[in-house]
Amino acid sequence: MDAISHFFHAIPFDLIVIQTVNGIVTGLILALVASGLTLIFGILDVVNFAHGELFMLGAYVGALVVASTGSFWLGLLASAIIVAIFGAALQIVTLRPLIGRDPLNTILVTFGISLILQNYALWQFGPIERKIPEPIEAHFQLFYLQYPWYRVLIAALSAAIIGGFWLYLKYGKFGVWIRATSQDRIMAQAMGIPVPWVFTGVFAMGSAMAAASGVLFGPLGGVSHTMGLDWVLKAFIVVVVGGMGNLGGSIAAAIFISLLEAYAAIWLDPSQAVIVSFVVLILTLLFRPTGLFVATPK
Amino acid sequence: MTTAPLDKSVPLSKPLLSHTAVFWIGFCVVMAILIAAPLALPEFWRRFLTEILIWGLLAMSSDLLIGYTGMVSFGHSAFFGLGMYGAAGALLIHSPPNLWLALLFGLAGAAGAALFVAYFSTRLRDIYFAITTLIFSQIFYVIIFTWTPVTGGENGLIFTRPHLSIPFLYDARFTSTTMHWFVLAVVTASYLFLRRLTQSPFGMVLQSIRENEARTRAIGFAVKRYKIVSVLLSGLFAGLAGVLYAIQNQFAAPDFVYFITSGDTVIFNVMGGVGTLVGPIVGAGFFQLMRELLSRLFGDQFPYLIPLGAVFIVMIIFLPQGLLGFARRWLNR
Amino acid sequence: MSASADSTTPLVLVEDVHTYYGKSHILHGVSITVGAGEVVGLLGRNGVGKSTTLKTIMGLVRPSHGSVLLEGEAITGLPPHKLARLGIGYVPEDRRIFRLLTVMENLRTGFDRNGVTEQRRRALLDKVFTYFPVLAERRSQAGGTLSGGEQQMLAIARAMMLEPKIILLDEPTEGLMPRMVSQIGQIIDVLHKEGVAILLVEQNVPLTLAASQRVYIMEKGMVRHHCASGEIDVNNPVIKQYLGV
Numbered sequence: 001m002d003a004i005s006h007f008f009h010a011i012p013f014d015l016i017v018i019q020t021v022n023g024i025v026t027g028l029i030l031a032l033v034a035s036g037l038t039l040i041f042g043i044l045d046v047v048n049f050a051h052g053e054l055f056m057l058g059a060y061v062g063a064l065v066v067a068s069t070g071s072f073w074l075g076l077l078a079s080a081i082i083v084a085i086f087g088a089a090l091q092i093v094t095l096r097p098l099i100g101r102d103p104l105n106t107i108l109v110t111f112g113i114s115l116i117l118q119n120y121a122l123w124q125f126g127p128i129e130r131k132i133p134e135p136i137e138a139h140f141q142l143f144y145l146q147y148p149w150y151r152v153l154i155a156a157l158s159a160a161i162i163g164g165f166w167l168y169l170k171y172g173k174f175g176v177w178i179r180a181t182s183q184d185r186i187m188a189q190a191m192g193i194p195v196p197w198v199f200t201g202v203f204a205m206g207s208a209m210a211a212a213s214g215v216l217f218g219p220l221g222g223v224s225h226t227m228g229l230d231w232v233l234k235a236f237i238v239v240v241v242g243g244m245g246n247l248g249g250s251i252a253a254a255i256f257i258s259l260l261e262a263y264a265a266i267w268l269d270p271s272q273a274v275i276v277s278f279v280v281l282i283l284t285l286l287f288r289p290t291g292l293f294v295a296t297p298k
Numbered sequence: 299m300t301t302a303p304l305d306k307s308v309p310l311s312k313p314l315l316s317h318t319a320v321f322w323i324g325f326c327v328v329m330a331i332l333i334a335a336p337l338a339l340p341e342f343w344r345r346f347l348t349e350i351l352i353w354g355l356l357a358m359s360s361d362l363l364i365g366y367t368g369m370v371s372f373g374h375s376a377f378f379g380l381g382m383y384g385a386a387g388a389l390l391i392h393s394p395p396n397l398w399l400a401l402l403f404g405l406a407g408a409a410g411a412a413l414f415v416a417y418f419s420t421r422l423r424d425i426y427f428a429i430t431t432l433i434f435s436q437i438f439y440v441i442i443f444t445w446t447p448v449t450g451g452e453n454g455l456i457f458t459r460p461h462l463s464i465p466f467l468y469d470a471r472f473t474s475t476t477m478h479w480f481v482l483a484v485v486t487a488s489y490l491f492l493r494r495l496t497q498s499p500f501g502m503v504l505q506s507i508r509e510n511e512a513r514t515r516a517i518g519f520a521v522k523r524y525k526i527v528s529v530l531l532s533g534l535f536a537g538l539a540g541v542l543y544a545i546q547n548q549f550a551a552p553d554f555v556y557f558i559t560s561g562d563t564v565i566f567n568v569m570g571g572v573g574t575l576v577g578p579i580v581g582a583g584f585f586q587l588m589r590e591l592l593s594r595l596f597g598d599q600f601p602y603l604i605p606l607g608a609v610f611i612v613m614i615i616f617l618p619q620g621l622l623g624f625a626r627r628w629l630n631r
Numbered sequence: 632m633s634a635s636a637d638s639t640t641p642l643v644l645v646e647d648v649h650t651y652y653g654k655s656h657i658l659h660g661v662s663i664t665v666g667a668g669e670v671v672g673l674l675g676r677n678g679v680g681k682s683t684t685l686k687t688i689m690g691l692v693r694p695s696h697g698s699v700l701l702e703g704e705a706i707t708g709l710p711p712h713k714l715a716r717l718g719i720g721y722v723p724e725d726r727r728i729f730r731l732l733t734v735m736e737n738l739r740t741g742f743d744r745n746g747v748t749e750q751r752r753r754a755l756l757d758k759v760f761t762y763f764p765v766l767a768e769r770r771s772q773a774g775g776t777l778s779g780g781e782q783q784m785l786a787i788a789r790a791m792m793l794e795p796k797i798i799l800l801d802e803p804t805e806g807l808m809p810r811m812v813s814q815i816g817q818i819i820d821v822l823h824k825e826g827v828a829i830l831l832v833e834q835n836v837p838l839t840l841a842a843s844q845r846v847y848i849m850e851k852g853m854v855r856h857h858c859a860s861g862e863i864d865v866n867n868p869v870i871k872q873y874l875g876v
Contacts, residue, residue, distance in 0.1 A: 047425050097615045103425055104370055108568060109614050111561050116607035123601040173743055180729050180740050186691060187727045191740040192715035192793060233436055233557075236429050244426070272444050278437045285418055285430065 012266065018142060019262040025151045026220075027258030028158035029213050033231055034238040034250040035162055036209035042245035043182040043202045045103055046095060049110035051210050052232025053117035058083045058211025059223040060121060063130045072135035076157075076215045080208040087207025088200050095203070096196060114228070121225035132218030154216045161212055162251065165205065178202060237277050241284045243291020252293045256280075317628070332482055336475040345546075348478045350586050352542045354579030355485045357566035358492065359535035364564070365573030366496050367528045368508025370424075372560040373415050373431030376438040377533040379555030380407035381540025383442065386455045386550040395460040401541050408537020409530065411438060416529035420522040423511075432557050439555040454551035457544075472545075481542050485579075488535055492575055495531070496630065504528055565610055571620030574629045580622055640703045642667040642797055642828050643688060643719075648697035650680075650687050657683045659852040660697070663830075665797060670819060670829045672839040672860065674874060675849035681832040682724055684849075685799045688830070689721045690714050702796075716744065720790030720798040724805065726782045728789065730775030734766055737774050737785055741792025759788045762821060780811040787818060797828040804835050816842055836865050836874060848873045 033055055040048045058079045066075035090113065098105045136153060139146040169175040181188040181198045189195050214227075221227065238257060242249030257277050264273040284292050315323075332351075336344045356378055363369045384407030385400035392399055415434055422430055442449045449455065462476055463469040472480070495501050503524050506514045515521045544550055553559075562585075563578075570581025585606065592602040619626065641664040650658040657680050665671045673681050686692045688699055690711040698707045701717060715721070729737050738759065742752045760767035763784045769777060774785060783803055790798050800819075804812045812835065819829060819842045833839045839846060840860045848856040850873050863869060 047429065094611055094615065101618075104428075105614055105618065107370070107425065107428060108564065109611050111564070112607045112611040112614070115558075115561070115603050116611075119601040119603040119607070123599075123604070176732065176736050176739050176743065179732060179736075183729050183731055184727055186711070187721075187723070187729070188740065189711035190689060190691075190715055190721040190723075191789065192712050192744055193740060194712045196710075233433065237433060240426065240429060240433075269444070271440070274440055275437075278433065278440070281430075281433060285421065289421060289426075 014144065015266050016263065018145060018147070019266055020259065021142070021147070021151075023259035023262030024255060025155040026262070027255035028155045028162075029217050029220075030231070030234060030238060030258055031251040031254035032158045032162055032209055032213040032216070034235045034242070034254050035165065035247060036206035036213075037235050038239050038242070038245060038247055038250045039165075039209075040203055040206040041239065042247070043178060044091075044095070044199050046106045046203075047103070047110065048203075048206065049107060049232065050090070050113040050117060051110075051206070051235060052228030052230075053114045053121075054083055054087060054207045054210040054228075055214040055217075055231050056121060056223075056225065056228035057086070057117060057214070059132070059214030059218050059227065060125060060130070061211065062215030062218055063132050063223050066132055072132070072215075075132070076212060079211045079215045083211035084204040084208035088204040090207075091200050091203040096199075099196070099199070114232075118225055118228065125225065127225070129222035129224045131222060132215065134219045150219060154220070158213070158216055161209065165209065166247070174198075174201065234277055237281045241280055241292050243293060246291060246293070249291050249293035253291075256292075321629075329486065333479065336478040341474060344474045344478055346586070346590070348474070348481050348546060349543075350583045351478075351481050351485045351579070352539050352546065353563075353566065353582040353586065355488055355542065356536050356539035357563050357570065357578030357582050358485075358489065358575055359532045359539065360563045361567055361572055361575055361578045362492060362496070362504075362532045362535070363528060364567055365575075365577075366501065366508060367504045367525065368511075369525065369528070370428045370564070371415070371431040371529075371532070372428055372557055372564065373411075373435045374532075374536045374563045375555050375557055375559035376411045376415070376435040377408045377536035378540040378543070378559060378563075379435075379438060379442065379550075379552070380411045381405065381537030382544045382550045382554060383407060383449060383455070383540075384537070385541040385544040386457055389457040389460060389544070390455065395458055397460040397463055397545070400460060400545065401538075404541035404544070405534055405537050408533050408540065412530045412533025412537075415533065416526040420525050432560065435555065435557045435560055439552060439557070442555055443552045449552070450550075452552065454549055454553075456549045459545055459548050477546060481546065484538065484542060488538065489575060489579075492535070496575065500524070500527075567620075568618075569610065569613060569620055571622035571626060574620075574622045574626050576629065577620055577622035577626075581620065584621065641665060641700075642669070642702060643830070644700040644703075645684065645688060646698050646700070648684070648687055648694045648699065650683055650692055650694045652683075652692075657852050658687065658694070661849070661852070661854055663847055663854065665828050665830050667796070668823070668826045668828055669845070670823050670831060670843040672843035672846035673830060673832045673849065674834070674836065674839060674846055674870075676834075676874060679849045680852040681849055682801055683852075685721070685723075685801050685830065685832060689719060689799060691721075715793055715795075718793070718796035720793050720795035722786045722790050722798060722800050722803065724801040726779075726786040728774040728777075728782050728785050731773060733771050733773055734777070734785060735770045737789050738766075738792050741789050744793075755792055755794070759791055762818065763788055780807050780814075783807060783811070783815070784818075791822075791827075795827060797830060798822065799830050799832075801832045802834065803831075804833065804838060812838060834874070836870055840864065 033051070037048060037051050040046055061082050062075040062079040065078045066072055069075070094109050094113065095106060098109065134148065134150045136150045138149045140149060141147070169178060177188070177193045177198055180191070180193060181195055185195055238254045239250055241257065242253030257280055260280065261273045261276045264276045335347055339347065356374060360371065360374045363371050381404040384404035388400040388403035389395040415431055418430055443451060445451070459472060461469050462472050462480060496504070503514065503519055507521055507524060511521060566581035566585055567578045568581070569584055570579065571577030588606055589602050592600055592605065613620065622629070643665040645661060645663040647660045647662055648658050649656070649660055661680065661684055663673070663684065673684065675681050683692060687694050690706070690709050693708060698705055700706065701719070706714060706717065729740070738756065742755055765781055766785060766788055769781065774782065777785060787803070803815050807815070816838050819831065822829060831839060831843060840863070843860045846858065846860050847854050848869065855873060856869050
């Protein structure tokens with residue numbers, strides 16, 4: 001009896017609650033990144049290696065706009081729009097010629113793009129980390145911590161953006177086009193839907209989502225030219241664990257993995273907490289390769 | 299006049315030399331150049347050429363998977379890295395540092411990684427496989443990066459180069475020239491082995507898997523087993539490249555295990571031409587030379603990957619078969 | 632502008648078309664015409680190239696030789712979505728409705744085009760719901776939950792949303808009950824009365840002969856026979872030769 005009560009005393013409940021909040025915050029940002037990736041994969045059949053770099057570019061653009069205008073909101077909006085246009089241009093120039101070819105080609109091309117963008121960022125912005133200042137200064141009391149409100153705001157914004165896109169897909173005009181294209185590309189064309197432009201539009205949407213996540217993450221961590229690499233890897237893990245092409249699955253997986261990592265960080269070194277996502281991936285591949293959050297394994 | 303059916307096996311005019319003869323003549327010419335090179339080149343270029351051969355071996359190992367089995371892997375940095383660290387381990391633990399022990403440890407390390415990847419390789423196809431190999435190479439990276447007491451963590455390991463020792467026959471330090479010849483010997487032997495392999499019945503099955511996996515399975519081949527062996531062999535040669543790199547440069551660093559190295563490998567493959575075995579070596583050479591050229595023209599800080607990346611992308615869109623792709627059939631006969 | 636869109640320029644002209652699937656030579660110089668408002672039948676056994684002919688017209692397959700003209704203008708090689716907007720509707724074999732979209736959303740894919748006013752959309756919907764009351768009932772249901780016959784109606788209704796000049800119908804009666812088969816015949820009549828041309832690929836000979844003004848009969852990728860529907864009936868030796876078991 002005594003041992004059990006000792007055990008319960010040893011569990012740091014306050015830390016767990018704090019880490020739950022932290023896990024949800026990063027989880028929602030990761031969900032936004034992964035949603036863009038899943039969208040692009042599900043509809044264009046493109047594994048977008050450059051997604052992490054679009055995230056990074058978005059953060060830089062956001063940092064620059066915030067630095068010159070002082071407004072976080074303007075930075076967020078401008079970043080999403082600029083990177084969306086950039087993404088569309090990228091898709092038209094490098095990915096359209098590859099439609100119909102082996103999907104391997106798109107992996108290679110997007111990998112090449114990611115290399116170029118990374119090096120461009122290093123060259124243009126230098127190796128020193130930049131900061132995006134917190135949009136709100138206020139804090140609230142969470143146990144013994146002064147927990148910043150802006151983190152809650154960022155989580156809410158991520159959720160709102162994801163929700164917005166989901167609603168648009170379901171009810172918007174182009175939403176029907178996008179869903180039709182993803183179900184049957186050929187019949188969508190036969191119905192007059194300009195499928196090549198749907199592809200461009202979806203890629204632009206995915207890019208905007210990545211850019212927005214970058215700006216939202218900015219105040220949490222710094223803005224550097226390598227930030228894309230870590231995120232793209234985690235995003236890929238999330239997409240595979242959530243079930244490729246499954247939007248709801250990606251979101252669930254993102255939050256699930258982020259929570260697990262946050263809890264692991266209580267006991268482990270943060271750079272080792274990353275192992276959690278790897279373990280989840282391996283377990284998923286071993287037992288439920290179509291995705292942890294997919295209804296019935298095929 | 300009787301009209302005899304056109305017999306395809308009788309050429310209308312006999313070429314001066316058979317295909318085999320031409321290949322071997324070409325091979326000897328290239329070998330002669332590569333053997334003589336270190337004698338004529340200054341120190342920097344000697345080492346440069348040796349490094350091209352090492353990267354070429356890595357790229358060639360990956361070609362077995364990509365070009366012949368049709369499996370794209372981004373995991374080669376793990377095999378390469380483990381080969382490197384394995385060799386490092388042998389050279390640090392055993393004194394005096396022994397070349398053959400380094401090879402043994404390195405290959406064992408790479409084989410371990412390859413078995414791990416191979417297990418999953420048979421359960422996933424195409425893109426899923428590619429992404430998963432990438433994630434696995436990152437797993438190895440994280441382990442190496444954080445397990446500082448064993449792997450030296452962020453700083454890697456530094457060690458001394460072993461002697462080139464053939465038991466009872468020879469024992470002396472490596473010079474950059476003998477190092478080059480050693481590497482050349484290993485790479486050439488690897489090439490000949492892989493060439494033999496891809497032309498054997500085993501190699502034919504691999505290519506059949508690349509063309510149409512379902513049909514190969516339907517015919518009755520144990521596709522899983524072939525894939526596992528393919529990954530293992532590919533990993534072993536990649537690890538061999540890692541061992542050579544460790545011996546050449548006397549350090550092991552986690553950077554090489556980062557997935558970017560795998561990406562570079564795939565770039566060499568695509569630039570040089572997949573499915574040719576020598577193509578990737580040419581691709582590695584082309585890439586390194588361009589890089590050197592750009593840094594000499596525009597200075598060290600120049601982001602050479604921007605134009606090279608652009609060249610890579612343009613090649614995929616317009617020249618997907620790579621530099622040597624046109625010779626693919628010919629090289630594989 | 633075309634030279635003269637007079638009554639002698641056919642609506643659709645397929646001229647000496649050769650089409651390959653990979654190395655297989657499927658169409659060996661097929662030539663077909665469909666006049667404005669005409670119902671033309673395309674008969675033949677399985678695998679003779681009837682569907683491929685439709686796919687070539689719809690731009691889903693590119694011919695290696697020959698051309699396709701719409702109202703005198705060459706359309707060979709244009710992407711399908713442009714052809715749909717130019718007025719070609721396509722109802723494929725096995726229907727291929729969007730299973731995860733509702734009936735309403737399936738129809739929307741056809742009228743969410745530029746220049747279609749809200750009024751016209753409503754008018755189109757009303758028309759389609761009048762002809763297919765069962766679709767009106769099921770308008771919020773997912774396409775995949777409909778029965779085979781209902782899916783066929785949806786596929787045709789969906790094409791009608793494009794306000795097409797011609798509808799390419801590929802084996803609409805396949806797998807349907809006899810009652811539905813006669814319904815399909817009625818729908819074709821109605822479309823014909825509205826002035827929509829139809830190129831009907833079928834294996835059901837009586838239906839085709841009754842519904843169309845002219846028929847082509849294909850075998851091994853070529854047109855073997857061409858006549859007015861009234862000239863032959865089911866027992867004709869030509870039919871027995873090319874469609875007999």
